[in-house]
Amino acid sequence: MVAEIPRLRRYAIALMRDRTQADDLVHDVVLRALDKLHLWREGTNMRTWLFTIMHNLHANEMRRRSRMLDVVPLDAAPQRAEAAGQDAAVELSELSSALGDLTGLHRQVLLLVGLEGMTYAEAASVLDVPVGTVMSRLSRAREELRKRIDEGAAVPGIRRVK
């Protein structure tokens, strides 16, 4: 379980875009997982199990607030400007900002598959939706992201390097 915590944090920070809230969520996941250890079935995928716990806790929290989080793009992403070069840095910041504009449902599936590398079946299990739903959300999320990045590039002051 300890070995999975860095991945849980990466996903939580990317999803919630707020390090404090993300670490609180991971903390709650660890507590819940320790409580529910007897329910974890040996031989099943622990990563998927932990992400499912995280998804459920996150969804409960969102329901409790009865709305999706207002997106506050804090300094969630490490600064890579020097290493990546200016053009790449602009593109990454566009991506980060476009990601924040996605709905929570789209962001979840994009991160589970695109960042965490889960199969469609694993993502469907974590989100408790059919595989077809994962595929349609993913397809919409990627198109949405692509359009928003292109629109962002059209805003004066941000020059997109072709």
Added chain:
Amino acid sequence: MTEDRISDSELNALVDGELDPARQAEIEDWLADNSDAARRVARYRAQNAGLHALYDDILHEELPPDILGAFETRRSGVPAWAAMAAAIALFVVGAAGGWTLRGIDADAGAQVAEAPPIDTQELMVRAAMAHVVSHEDELRSPAPGGSAAIGDYLADRMGKPVRVPSLDSFGYRLVGSRVLPDTDGPAAQFVFADETGKKVSLYVRGEQANGVDITYALADDLSMFYWNDSDRSYAMVTRIDDERGREALLTAAKAVHGQLSQ
């Protein structure tokens, strides 16, 4: 291929490696003549690469104390590390409960069933944690003074001589080392990597206990060999997914064991 159009779902499935090889090859052929779709696929792949560029550094950060503390608060009165070890123990591969400890006699592969006298849980949890969060940026590099300089540095921090093991003959070079806080004074960690970046680490902590032969343990998906001498215990850790990898780690552990007991 005569298809006019490939569905969005299939283009996505191509990006995500969800297609069978035959279909994947068909679509890749088709993309060669359909530049709009090919551009979209490239954009989706770039999105994935961008997500990794944005967030992968998080994987190498030290874990917040609150999260580690969660292992403690659930079991009041039990030290944090012991509770964490208990949590890991429940995930041990193939065990109904408790650690899977398979003693391996260094020569014959004979089974040694009894629990070793050293504090294996403490050793393994610390070694596993250190392994998981060991990023090159946080390690002291062996350059320019080589392993001798590392040895001097560690000896200075730990207050006694430290021998720096070599895994060169196994194709693993020393990436760096660091000193970590532990209950009985500072502990040392050495991190090695092979050409592909696969990582093996050695955790050395001060501990006076009865001797134990090189013993194999599994925790999560980490494999470890551990042993001890009169005043230190050692754990070699790596991620292993097959029997061959386990044998390779054992061979390396024996070599390090031999080097350190000279």
